Amino acid sequence: MISIAILGYGTVGSGVVEVLEKNRDSINKKAGEDILIKYILDLKDFPGTPIENIITHNFDVILNDEDVKVIAEVMGGVEPAYTFVKKALEKGKSVVTSNKELVAKHGPELLSIAKEKNINFLFEASVGGGIPIIRPLNQSLTADEIYEITGILNGTTNYILTKMSKEGLAFDTVLKEAQEKGYAEKNPEADVEGYDACRKIAILASLAFGMNVDYENIHTEGITKITARDMEYAKVLNRDIKLIANCIKEDNKVHAMVAPVMIDSTHPLAHVNDVYNAIFIKGNVIGEVMFYGRGAGKLPTASAVVADIIDAIKHKGCNIMSFWSTKSMKFISMDQVKAKFFVVVKTDFMPAAKDSAEKIFGEIEYIILDNQEDELAFTTSEITEKAFAEKINLLNEETSIVSVQSSIRLG
């Protein structure tokens, strides 16, 4: 018998309790011991529910109970999660968490405490919901030097983009519907502005490269400016628009970005739709691998938390996570990163607009769509981000150009 505690009885926390109940026999068999949930920390009381007797409001009760060997932190947010987790690890209790903010901000410190104490700090659920990605990165792709990670890491935005693409709807319309269905938060900022994906790619990249990839250095754009019209153009180009998080290592520096990208339909990520997530990894030996599944949701996320609980129990006295140094990876300046771009401009005089576009961007390819009288759409050849920004400014100054409507990277 081994006692555990759960910090937070929200969506994920109640999912963890449900999964431990639902698959109890097979889980206990795999853990090698019967798992007892001794405490659940929450502000509320949940009277009349099966958990009412194990609810506590006082973290110190858990911290000071020597029976408790593993703690699942599923509260979210940096504080008080960070304080609790740090104290637990320092007391020699293994911690598993689904909290990407905590891992992105304090991962290396918490990993190093766990290593020192010869216990485990595990966070499979912090990226990709139930998709096994942290453990494969840490234990399976170890023969490789990984040099690229590209992912669809946010289910809410992927649901919105899929719906916009398939049904020709506007962003605001789909967001509202997603909020009604509970797929998007009332305040959707963390998802639609890319902040959530940014923290997740920082965690994956840090783990893959063994050094801290600071999420605050990652260029992050959301999907709020994507239009139904952009989706139409994407189709003509045999592409789809996805919120892509990526990190590429070159000569011991990285460039990392979260942004909407028009990806080619032959790319495996192009077929990752709805609330699904996928992580596409390139290594110098293995070539390309991809991991796909539900990136969020109560039970998939709880599945990953419980798998970590089992692993923590199986590895008592045996630290299994790779070290991820507090030293920061150097970033290649965003200015120097290269891409091809898709551009749409409004014009009041098409021939002059074409002349301007060709003069400024050189070799471009026009994209033909219906009802295009006042609209010029084209793709550029590969140029640096800096050059692109400068050229867009120049284009905006041309008298024939009313406004730049869209600019999206191709991938």
Place this chain on the structure above:
Amino acid sequence: MISIAILGYGTVGSGVVEVLEKNRDSINKKAGEDILIKYILDLKDFPGTPIENIITHNFDVILNDEDVKVIAEVMGGVEPAYTFVKKALEKGKSVVTSNKELVAKHGPELLSIAKEKNINFLFEASVGGGIPIIRPLNQSLTADEIYEITGILNGTTNYILTKMSKEGLAFDTVLKEAQEKGYAEKNPEADVEGYDACRKIAILASLAFGMNVDYENIHTEGITKITARDMEYAKVLNRDIKLIANCIKEDNKVHAMVAPVMIDSTHPLAHVNDVYNAIFIKGNVIGEVMFYGRGAGKLPTASAVVADIIDAIKHKGCNIMSFWSTKSMKFISMDQVKAKFFVVVKTDFMPAAKDSAEKIFGEIEYIILDNQEDELAFTTSEITEKAFAEKINLLNEETSIVSVQSSIRLG
């Protein structure tokens, strides 16, 4: 410093040496020790190559050297691999292998010896080449009751089918080209008849269900009868033909099959092309997850072997693989398994053929294609395998039917 030995210096064996050399620093760091290849067992001598001094022809030299803690068996075939691996495990040496025949035939016995000796028998490379799938099944999806595994597990046949689908070529033509390119063996039987995929699905299912899924009980069909015409019909149905290996658990019994299947283009496996493999898993908590990558090839396979070597070194004195019982899973009779079918028949009198098809199969949907004068194609509703076989026999007896050209399951 830890000494290892490699059994077999063929494609995979030389890949293992290459990977250990190429990424030496990061591999040693992850293993926590410097890895020394002390012996390579092979029948040949390789004079004048960097490995000539570590070649041995005598397995007992390796077996009796106490320095050797981990052995990589990459010879293939059941014997002498089985004898060597068993002796090594009994001597307390961890073994990693890429050998699917060995694992499918003797997996449970070898795992139980490893468990008893508190060492490890690891076989990530035996299924899906470099794709991490064994370790995720064993360590990541532990909170779930897995009830379905469906995979594209053979790169050669997937290459052939992709080429047939994209270029409208005949099976024989593409096979010949694949043989010239080295993608298919001179004797392609194990691949094109589905035997290779059969062993792999048996390994995955055994591991997922914790009991032996005997590969000899798995209904196995190859792709040799698939025609370019079938591919045309598949396109009309918005489907693609893939060699699918699957195993489904229902009420503690399984049904398992390797066969060409027309899968819908919305299924994630439909976009797995060329030599790529993918494994699609359903669990009662996680929902659906998929793992994708190169299913064969020197370096991807070596990547998995080396990752296992690292894991074996990190887990000295700590057995990490789940037990997979020697007890056999019961199979649901193939007769009772249900599917929808795609059927093509040649006829010399179309109206009568349609009458016959409708009389025998009930509700069917015709598929319209060019140049169809003497050819009737339709899909059936869901029926059992037994009923389908009976109905096909009845159809064959109808005077208007010249012959049944194709019958392929829909998935």
